[in-house]
Amino acid sequence: MAVIITDTCICCGACIDECPVEAIVDEDDNPTGEEIYFVYEDKCVECVGHNDEPACAIACPTEGCIVWSEVASEPPHTDRKPGEPCISF
Secondary structure (H helix, E strand, C coil): CCCEECCCCCCCCHHHHHCCCCCEECHHHCCCCCCCCEECCCCCCCCCCCCCCCHHHHHCCCCCCEECCCCCCCCCCCCCCCCCCCCCC
16 A cells, blocks of 8 residues: 545645655646645555655654555565565575
């Protein structure tokens, strides 16, 4: 699951600056046409491997603007099954 930016967004840019994978776009590039920032679900990794919790939510000055159900234990794009070891060559 990706983080979600709610309609309480004040479009300050703090989240965009903190996103390590550039998954957040401003209101001009929001594909839904809404005038709030948007998180691309297929790019967002909930900061797994980067921070203990989503950096966008930490940087956001608006309470409750950025939400998520829980931070995943590994990036959502992984092909590994839960508990399967990471193999590197």
